Amino acid sequence: MEYPSLSEIDKIYALQQKNTAEIKQLPASKREQLLRKLLTKIKEAENEIQAALYQDFHKSALESTITEILAVEMELKHIIKNIGKWTKDKSVGWSAMFTNVKAYLHYEPKGHVLIITPWNYPFQLPLVHLAACIAAGNTAILKLSEFSPHTNRIVKKILQEVFPEDHVAVLEGEVKETTHLLSLRFDHIHFTGSPAVGKIIMEAASKNLTDITLELGGKSPAVLDRNINVRRVVQNLIWAKFVNAGQTCIAPDYVLVPRQLKSEIEQVFREELREAFGRDAINSPDYARIINKKQFDRLVEALTDAKHLGAQVISGGATDEKELYIEPTVIGQVAMTNSLMTEEIFGPIFPIVYYSQIDEAIKFINDREKPLALYVFSNDGIFNKHVIRYTSAGSTCINDALIQIMHPKLPFGGVNNSGIGQSTGWYGFRAFSHERAVADAKGFPLSKMFWFPYSERTHKFVQWIRKIFG
Known part of the structure; x- marks a missing residue:
């Protein structure tokens, strides 16, 4: 070109x-x-x-x-x-x-x-x-x-x-x-x-x-509470993660899930991905492709390395280089040294990380750079406020995903590593x-009260200002 x-x-x-x-x-x-x-x-x-x-x-x-x-x-x-x-x-x-x-x-x-x-x-x-x-x-x-x-x-x-x-x-x-x-x-x-x-x-x-x-950008987490409607949350996460084949800066990058939900959430992900894209997502008319071979190779290399390090593919994992296609993939037990956990994924690979207590999940988030977005799913308002209070992110969405960028009266932006x-x-x-500051003085100019030479009158005026306004 x-x-x-x-x-x-x-x-x-x-x-x-x-x-x-x-x-x-x-x-x-x-x-x-x-x-x-x-x-x-x-x-x-x-x-x-x-x-x-x-x-x-x-x-x-x-x-x-x-x-x-x-x-x-x-x-x-x-x-x-x-x-x-x-x-x-x-x-x-x-x-x-x-x-x-x-x-x-x-x-x-x-x-x-x-x-x-x-x-x-x-x-x-x-x-x-x-x-x-x-x-x-x-x-x-x-x-x-x-x-x-x-x-x-x-x-x-x-x-x-x-x-x-x-x-x-x-x-x-x-x-x-x-x-x-x-x-x-x-x-x-x-x-x-x-x-x-x-x-x-x-x-x-x-x-x-x-x-x-x-x-x-950065690694935008989704934090799940134990009291959620698992199927509804999984549907929400699938849309947010796999729209545009995961190539969205505020897509959930990984999901933090209570350990007691492990079996249920993995099964629901399999079922709902099949419901969303069929048995073979390459034939789905609704599923996009990776932008180019460079990005395709990067994602395939990260997925292959993750599997070599012991990661478990919960759903998906298929690829087609000619089509620049990567199946919507959910993966668990990803090594923390793998690029899927150290860099923004920016593709259709979704790691699950399990936690026991919410403070463990919060520490996991805070040990990384501040994300562009953070998602919280809970029916407990105290839980939601706790996560917001003890983390930092460019934006946060509770019990939904991606919609915060669509709200006409909310700003979009990051914090530190995720934006300025x-x-x-x-x-x-x-x-x-x-934003230009303008002070338009009418009539008597205030600065006249400070005119040279400084005198006892000036001193008294300053003392009066300190007493009234100081």
Whole structure:
């Protein structure tokens, strides 16, 4: 595949730099018009989008609609509904000490933005983040993953029908092109990907003190209590884990289960996987494929190594290299040194880890990096609060999975190794905006009370302030 030359990238960058000041002045109404046009173009191209995602992932039309198209449409509608309110100055309230000061926050665009997106949701992630970026009033270079070429083409086509290149530009490329982009000065960089690459992004951004949002990943656990409806929870976990063939950053990475549920949960997993995908999931019209051979080989190697180290395959385990197919797999007794337990799996392999007491499970979680998501399944509110209180995660969902990212009023983001900053909805708009503090003094300036030369009067005024407000 031919990617843009570095000189072509520089030309696009210069065009946007020149245009950034003008784009910053676009009123909320104009930004809203652009987002409405984008929404219309997406609706018109739905069949093309579904076809592209099938070519890249063997993804069913319905799963493409649920996980990619609908997610973007919901985000766009939420932003369109609220952009007028979000862009207005917001009062921070009255202060007795500053009775003559009108204090408020003014939301101004950060300016020129670089958005780098991954391959696992190649339609949803670029457009969800771009929508917030445009709502905030920025210019943007959108760098897509080179691993989803069919979806990239339709993303580029749609965006070119809505935005001129000096407002939004779509680029593809590999390490060379991305490295060059990172050498340029942006006002904000938004990156979605692995913690390892996130560190590279952060280091590059630090050279220009560029603000960043990092959406990373990690090993997101699911914690089960003993009082659950096992079948309902297993169905929930199967959907959350095996949608998009496990290639979801907030998919449950492993599940912590009370030992007394071992026999029951293993049997229910076998039954429900057969119910979901049939006796041979390779023939299921609802089951996606691994994105490419590199990821397929990584996952097969991890599974093979786990079995050599004594792991037990509870269900699944079949693979087909030609199809880039890995059967939905549940596995137990995985060695802690195996990559399935040391690295984010990002595929359709689901380890079960058994525990005796909840504090053992909590220690297991806390001995690892802070996850992007944590799932708790219990009918006991005290149990749920205990897990939340003694762990840390970017988000938590109780008695369901993945839905927290769909809630329009909740932020999406990680903590430490799983990410920095927040996205989606109001939080996405805020991430791409600068919250500018404004203090508008009316009439008598307070600073006059501190005017030189300092005197006894100044001293008494300071003492009065300390007594009343200190």
